[in-house]
Ligand SMILES: Cc1cc2nc3c(=O)[nH]c(=O)nc-3n(C[C@H](O)[C@H](O)[C@H](O)COP(=O)(O)O)c2cc1C
């Protein structure tokens with residue numbers, strides 16, 4: 001599995017909001033709650049800040065190790081802060097056959113960023129995803145969660161310009 | 166009908182991303198402005214399946230089918246069609262430009278289809294329980310609660326011959342019977358909506374277009390086996406389906422069709438959603454159950470099967486979305502009716518996501534036993550751009566290819582298995598002559614290697630080693646004896662892996678090796694016939710053909726092409742990233758790939 005835990009020294013101390021704490025309270029008694037709680041945390045912050053994982057551990061009374069175990073198992077959970085704009089290129093079979101690999105490389109090249117990483121200015125994250133379920137429109141990308149279909153690598157600079165401003 | 170016209174706007178994810186929401190808004194405001202909102206009813210429906218031609222608008226009662234509609238077209242549709250009763254011809258689907266086809270029945274895409282699972286998709290507003298009920302919805306649940314015993318339900322399912330649509334094709338009645346037969350204080354019903362096969366979206370469309378059909382079926386199963394709790398495990402990547410399900414659960418609870426004492430009986434049943442988090446292996450049933458329990462989604466050995474010992478160790482019936490969606494119809498129309506559709510070993514219909522190099526890409530439902538030729542040419546409209554059909558892949562990363570020689574094989578569980586592929590969950594990907602079969606095999610292996618949970622070594626190490634062998638071939642580093650190694654590894658993985666992921670991961674390789682050995686041999690010799698494997702191809706310009714139009718140089722993203730206007734151009738091999746854009750740009754066939 002792809003994720004790796006990056007424990008760096010200068011992590012920001014981010015704490016759970018009251019809303020998230022209330023959510024955890026609501027779910028505490030339900031068995032199998034951990035993944036749903038992590039979804040909620042990620043939805044709020046855009047990722048799971050390391051410090052919050054420790055808080056979740058305390059509130060749910062589960063070992064921190066288990067929490068990191070779960071986070072790193074699932075592709076969906078992120079431990080690093082994503083860019084302000086998230087570009088996800090579908091590498092599902094239908095999109096791949098229609099050249100989405102080239103589109104992904106083109107984004108990575110134009111933004112000068114590795115796939116799966118965020119630009120130095122924190123503006124764009126470029127990642128590959130597996131099938132967003134719109135294969136009829138292949139090749140498909142999602143830009144900040146919005147689906148854009150029938151993209152070609154020619155369109156890349158236009159798409160970026162639209163969001164640069 | 167209370168209204169003179171019904172305007173159905175597709176609000177599936179595909180059409181929505183193409184502006185269907187805006188079209189809907191336009192209709193709404195313009196109808197109101199003209200005071201027509203009492204005459205024409207606007208309905209946001211689920212997927213029509215004809216995604217390649219979206220956004221789609223259908224007008225009832227005359228069944229006029231408009232394709233590729235834009236928000237600007239709304240005015241004309243209202244003025245011409247709704248007010249004057251004349252169809253807007255330029256928006257009709259008219260493939261050959263010969264005759265105008267307006268109704269759904271006349272469009273080839275729909276002619277060979279038969280809709281059971283997708284019966285309500287594109288017809289009802291999925292956000293309205295009343296519309297589901299108006300189409301006999303929850304009638305099956307009522308029948309089960311008041312007229313049938315649990316054994317009757319299982320008998321009907323047995324007669325129907327329904328087999329699981331999630332991949333393995335296990336007879337559904339057996340699972341239910343096993344669960345029913347176990348004494349337990351607690352049992353569970355689970356819907357597998359993890360749809361991990363990349364390139365497939367049947368379950369997504371079903372849930373978005375007709376969420377109540379799954380809720381009704383799960384409740385029926387609860388009543389049959391004696392469970393009071395159901396979970397739907399759904400991909401977090403499907404926000405619209407999640408929203409529609411949440412809404413449907415709320416409505417059903419409000420109507421007394423879910424919750425305590427359903428329809429006044431002493432049967433109670435609740436359904437909750439659990440979100441997946443992007444792990445393909447969690448589609449495997451034991452991994453899925455472990456994930457619902459809040460753990461890393463690692464599979465466990467079977468037996469014991471979930472039907473006997475599943476979620477939190479309790480008997481659990483787990484079925485796929487499409488399997489569930491069949492159940493209410495079987496109860497209402499009877500197992501015999503269903504059993505009459507399809508072939509000897511496979512009853513009913515199958516929904517396929519028809520994608521890849523195909524004209525009418527979309528979601529289709531056909532009776533089992535339909536041939537691939539009918540699907541690809543009659544429904545799908547054939548291969549675009551005059552290219553040649555190469556192969557179709559079913560079963561995703563666990564499946565294999567079907568070649569042109571077998572286009573007339575009636576498709577069912579057995580025939581596909583005989584061909585070395587599997588039915589899978591319904592992804593049907595069409596490849597043309599431009600696709601490299603070795604590259605495709607590598608693509609699937611890359612996927613399974615990435616998604617392997619790492620628990621058992623045949624899958625973890627075997628998959629990686631197999632990948633490396635195929636990867637070497639695509640780089641011109643292969644060796645003759647690698648083919649034997651590949652088959653040997655595949656056999657070991659198949660026999661010794663813990664779950665279906667590892668057991669089937671080698672299928673794409675074994676199957677393509679069987680039908681396309683010559684293409685593998687070409688790679689061994691250092692060429693990629695389709696020109697896809699970047700390490701094996703070079704781009705150069707044929708001086709005689711080049712007119713110096715500069716099109717390629719302007720298109721090249723890395724400025725690897727130089728040359729003056731009207732002079733022969735040259736590609737700098739050290740800069741070239743082999744993206745193939747110059748080939749697309751050149752109108753004079755002056756770029757040589759090889
Ligand atoms: C690696 C792997 C992935 C799977 N993915 C899915 C899936 O995405 N959806 C699904 O319904 N079944 C999937 N299955 C099949 C399930 O294990 C299980 O057979 C199915 O949920 C049973 O339901 P059914 O009898 O209605 O088909 C997968 C199996 C394996 C081995």
Ligand code: FES
Pocket residue numbers: 090091092093094095096130131132133134135136138139140363364365
């Ligand atoms: S393969 Fe890209 S959306 Fe399905």
